[in-house]
Amino acid sequence: MSLNSPTNLAERYVFLQAELARLEHAYYVLDNPLLPDIEYDRLYRELLEIEAAHPEWITPESLSQRVGGVALKEFDSVTHEVPMLSLNNAFEESELVAFDRRCREGLHADHVAYAGELKFDGLAISLRYENGSLVRAATRGDGASGEDVTANIKTIRAIPLKLTGKNIPKVLEVRGEVFMYLQDFQKMNQQAAALGDKEFANPRNAAAGSLRQLDSKITAKRPLSFFAYGLGALDPQSWLPQTHEELLNTYVELGLPVCSERRVLHSVSEILTFYQEIGAKRDSLPYDIDGVVYKVNSFAEQAKLGFVSRAPRFALAHKYPAQEALTTVLGIDVQVGRTGAITPVARLSPVEVGGVTVTNATLHNEDEVKRKDVRIGDTVSVRRAGDVIPEVVSVIKDRRPIDAKEFVMPLRCPVCDSHIERLADEAVARCSGGLFCGAQRKQALIHFAHRRALDIEGLGEKIVDQLVDQNLVRTPADLYRLGFTALANLERMGEKSADNLIQAINASRNTTLARFIFALGIRHVGETTAKDLANHYRTMHALMDASMDDLLTVKDVGPVVADSIISFMQEAHNREVIEQLLASGMLLAVEEKIISAAVAGKTFVLTGTFPTMTRDEAKDLLEKAGAKVAGSVSKKTDYVVAGTDAGSKLTKAEELGVPVIDEAAMLELLK
Numbered sequence: 001m002s003l004n005s006p007t008n009l010a011e012r013y014v015f016l017q018a019e020l021a022r023l024e025h026a027y028y029v030l031d032n033p034l035l036p037d038i039e040y041d042r043l044y045r046e047l048l049e050i051e052a053a054h055p056e057w058i059t060p061e062s063l064s065q066r067v068g069g070v071a072l073k074e075f076d077s078v079t080h081e082v083p084m085l086s087l088n089n090a091f092e093e094s095e096l097v098a099f100d101r102r103c104r105e106g107l108h109a110d111h112v113a114y115a116g117e118l119k120f121d122g123l124a125i126s127l128r129y130e131n132g133s134l135v136r137a138a139t140r141g142d143g144a145s146g147e148d149v150t151a152n153i154k155t156i157r158a159i160p161l162k163l164t165g166k167n168i169p170k171v172l173e174v175r176g177e178v179f180m181y182l183q184d185f186q187k188m189n190q191q192a193a194a195l196g197d198k199e200f201a202n203p204r205n206a207a208a209g210s211l212r213q214l215d216s217k218i219t220a221k222r223p224l225s226f227f228a229y230g231l232g233a234l235d236p237q238s239w240l241p242q243t244h245e246e247l248l249n250t251y252v253e254l255g256l257p258v259c260s261e262r263r264v265l266h267s268v269s270e271i272l273t274f275y276q277e278i279g280a281k282r283d284s285l286p287y288d289i290d291g292v293v294y295k296v297n298s299f300a301e302q303a304k305l306g307f308v309s310r311a312p313r314f315a316l317a318h319k320y321p322a323q324e325a326l327t328t329v330l331g332i333d334v335q336v337g338r339t340g341a342i343t344p345v346a347r348l349s350p351v352e353v354g355g356v357t358v359t360n361a362t363l364h365n366e367d368e369v370k371r372k373d374v375r376i377g378d379t380v381s382v383r384r385a386g387d388v389i390p391e392v393v394s395v396i397k398d399r400r401p402i403d404a405k406e407f408v409m410p411l412r413c414p415v416c417d418s419h420i421e422r423l424a425d426e427a428v429a430r431c432s433g434g435l436f437c438g439a440q441r442k443q444a445l446i447h448f449a450h451r452r453a454l455d456i457e458g459l460g461e462k463i464v465d466q467l468v469d470q471n472l473v474r475t476p477a478d479l480y481r482l483g484f485t486a487l488a489n490l491e492r493m494g495e496k497s498a499d500n501l502i503q504a505i506n507a508s509r510n511t512t513l514a515r516f517i518f519a520l521g522i523r524h525v526g527e528t529t530a531k532d533l534a535n536h537y538r539t540m541h542a543l544m545d546a547s548m549d550d551l552l553t554v555k556d557v558g559p560v561v562a563d564s565i566i567s568f569m570q571e572a573h574n575r576e577v578i579e580q581l582l583a584s585g586m587l588l589a590v591e592e593k594i595i596s597a598a599v600a601g602k603t604f605v606l607t608g609t610f611p612t613m614t615r616d617e618a619k620d621l622l623e624k625a626g627a628k629v630a631g632s633v634s635k636k637t638d639y640v641v642a643g644t645d646a647g648s649k650l651t652k653a654e655e656l657g658v659p660v661i662d663e664a665a666m667l668e669l670l671k
């Protein structure tokens, strides 16, 4: 690349646009990054510098336009040249058999081939490309006309601003779904929660809310994605391939993202197999789907079958049972988290949702209860997806009993009776009790003893409950003063386990500075930040005395994190606990990274049981050598290390062609 990169500025600019587009496509569409992020950033900055010197060169397709522009007052209306229709739904096998029969009869054919694909749970969008450039994007609206959301759509990096390849029609309207990956959604909600901002109920709402922003700079910060699945206006018509399947393959060549979970199906039995296979995978897919879609594959046959009212006769959505169900709210309690956050929780009449019995659902915070207007006695719709905590989606107002009771945020903590307070700019109410609050103390101790913190085996919830309730332990420092008799007297604790626990507590003194910092449970300081802080400060006292300005120089530490560290360290009792812990003989090692060339910068995924070490130990070894360890397999994964009983991650690796190695081979790489 650098060999033939031009030096003339105008040429360099054109080169950068093409190169950055190629990198974005590899990253966001192919899920296969070509360069480290930092290299991308460098080229992107260079582009911005050139544009600053030559604003007259900037076109609407410049990748710099992805950050969003001036806020709109309202969206313009766009009339769809080809209307955006909806799909007929089926739930039963019999409806599917009838659909196939109608298609065969309508076409006077013995067999019909269908394109099977996923029904994404997002928002339909129409992208208009003229001579390969994205000129307009519109929502479905009422099907005849929608809203012009071009500025927002341009911020979605999976959507090319320019099509690639040779055979580009004059006009091409690509139809597809804007959605959010579950991982991105969860991360976004966690960040929102940490900042006290509004959280979204589910990825669909998050995608919809983000796309309807009048300020595209806000949309640009939302992790939206896109899959293409259909066609609107086209000119010339002769460009059209023979089949839907070929159209999607052509889309891939044009640089558009198309979901790879698709297949041509030749019979009702193949259709059912597809439905069942996708159904079995549904919970492990990285995005929400609510069904699969079958479309008659041949466009000539589609045209012959035509439309009934607002849906095509040639397509059918086959839905899965809902991951939502109705039930009644028996009561609304509040829970106290480690940082004192008070979360209202709906106690529900038990209901089965997607195969799991749900009895509690989170209501997130007070505003959320008000916004959804959930009252005790209400019938509500409850939703669960993947391993996310079940939540109340909405209230069925028609079914509200006259004696339904509104939720009132208690004034005092249900655990310690301290005042509950809510800062003006936060959505979350907190117990002001701090470590005086039993609930917070318990959570703090459980966190302190966590496997990835001080790793005190045997100090589980049941023991912590007793230790705190009997006032044997108030702070983590008290753990190191516990005597054998006190422990052995606890319920369900024999002499042997008391002895083991004492040993585990003693052994935990020999730890790392990073683990120790993480174990303190400072708000916003997760494991990674703790590692960065340990590397930067090298001793606990240096961190305790760090100034705001200095904290801000640490990698990935922003004002929110820095502020949280400062206020934690300003608290006299926190300093006291730290001093007591240090005085009890903590050995806080600062780990030097021993970078191993074979694994540095590589991404590993660990699965199954390893012969000589736990997955956590393997993770630490790899990270120390400069590797990254991720939780799920993608094309970006360099190696999957599989032990015995490896499950879906191994299958996924094999599907994607990611190299799979065993523990021994991993250790070999680490040498």
Ligand code: IVH
Pocket: 084, 085, 086, 087, 088, 117, 118, 119, 120, 121, 122, 123, 124, 140, 177, 229, 230, 293, 312, 315, 317
């Ligand atoms: S095709 C003429 N394909 O479902 C048919 N739609 O009820 C036009 N959807 O508004 C739609 N995945 O938001 C089609 N693979 C897929 C889809 C899909 C999700 C949504 C889309 C549309 C609604 C139709």
